[in-house]
Amino acid sequence: MSQRILAACLTACLTVGLVAATSAPAAATSACREVTVPVSTAEDQPARYRIRGRLCVPAHRPATTVQVLVHGLNYSGLYWDPPYQPDRYSHVRAANRAGYATFALDRLGVGASSHPASTEVTTSANAHTLHQVVTALRERGFDTVVLVGHSYGSEIATLAASRYSDVDALVLTGNASRISPSAQEGLARLGQPVAEVPRLAARVPAGDTGYVTVRDEQRPLFMYEPAAADPNVIALDVATKETNTLAELATLGDADAPGVTARLTLPILVVDGDADRLVCAPDATDCSSPAALAAAEQPFYPNTRVDAVLVPGAGHALNLHRDAPVAHRRILAWLDRALMFRPAVSSEE
Numbered sequence: 001m002s003q004r005i006l007a008a009c010l011t012a013c014l015t016v017g018l019v020a021a022t023s024a025p026a027a028a029t030s031a032c033r034e035v036t037v038p039v040s041t042a043e044d045q046p047a048r049y050r051i052r053g054r055l056c057v058p059a060h061r062p063a064t065t066v067q068v069l070v071h072g073l074n075y076s077g078l079y080w081d082p083p084y085q086p087d088r089y090s091h092v093r094a095a096n097r098a099g100y101a102t103f104a105l106d107r108l109g110v111g112a113s114s115h116p117a118s119t120e121v122t123t124s125a126n127a128h129t130l131h132q133v134v135t136a137l138r139e140r141g142f143d144t145v146v147l148v149g150h151s152y153g154s155e156i157a158t159l160a161a162s163r164y165s166d167v168d169a170l171v172l173t174g175n176a177s178r179i180s181p182s183a184q185e186g187l188a189r190l191g192q193p194v195a196e197v198p199r200l201a202a203r204v205p206a207g208d209t210g211y212v213t214v215r216d217e218q219r220p221l222f223m224y225e226p227a228a229a230d231p232n233v234i235a236l237d238v239a240t241k242e243t244n245t246l247a248e249l250a251t252l253g254d255a256d257a258p259g260v261t262a263r264l265t266l267p268i269l270v271v272d273g274d275a276d277r278l279v280c281a282p283d284a285t286d287c288s289s290p291a292a293l294a295a296a297e298q299p300f301y302p303n304t305r306v307d308a309v310l311v312p313g314a315g316h317a318l319n320l321h322r323d324a325p326v327a328h329r330r331i332l333a334w335l336d337r338a339l340m341f342r343p344a345v346s347s348e349e
Helices: 003-017 091-097 123-139 152-164 181-188 218-223 231-239 246-250 252-256 290-300 324-338
Strands: 030-039 049-058 065-070 101-105 144-150 169-173 191-193 211-214 268-273 306-311
Touching: 030 091, 030 123, 049 091, 049 123, 065 091, 065 123, 065 152, 091 101, 091 324, 101 123, 123 144, 123 152, 123 252, 144 152, 152 169, 152 252, 169 324, 181 218, 218 231, 246 252, 268 290, 268 324, 290 306, 306 324
Parallel strands: 065 101, 065 144, 144 169, 169 268, 268 306
Antiparallel strands: 030 049, 049 101, 191 211
């Protein structure tokens, strides 16, 4: 599949799938619809903005547990449910098949969600909007809410869970408490002004230079282990890249502030690809085994237990590698145990 064909697929997905009131990616698995949640960026602010997401539930049985899927920098909710070979790459489809509902959102400043002034889109604001999403889902009847983050989305999920104590479990993917300094420096050199990408520039406030993205070469260089990834997926990833804000980058440390992780008492699973250049590099976290990864993370979470999963051969964007089903199965099996949840169809199937 060429980049031109993938770009056409992207256009169809974003202009049709996100506008449609209802849709079902797989009639036998999921029933999906777009949901908009009014949000504010802080407790003392009115709900002037909106978070848009796709709520998918198992098609033929009720679900009382919902996974809120939080993407990372320069991604959108599409990360969790790509249109290419969804039976392999869609975490949404795997979770729905296992009996879980999912809400794959576009974070503030991304995709179909509101794009405030970039200075308002901080890590703290992201955590606050996530809290409002959780509240809205509980009002819709979900008894159990799990946050599943990827990369920066894991940082937001950690901060929100610590600050608001309103969720039941955390799954942190593409994430660890120590990230490679050398890889971060490399990423910084690949920054790109949104003005150079007309598709993205059209969404942000005019003249707001605080919205940025990454140059296309970031994807294969930092997000993937090329031998473990389909070139078509990488091409789609490049074609669907999204934005981040300089304010988000400036407040990355909010989730690592003293006391944040120590306040967490809920079950936590860390999931990484063992070829992740950001997390599992020699100057980052010990990913020699799941036990080593769990041991490296446990001191940061003194009041709960940390479990860990390593996906062999996968890079940072582990949901977009060929072995994504391995991550799906292990996440779902862990959640079944951690929540004492037994769906009608086992996640091991």
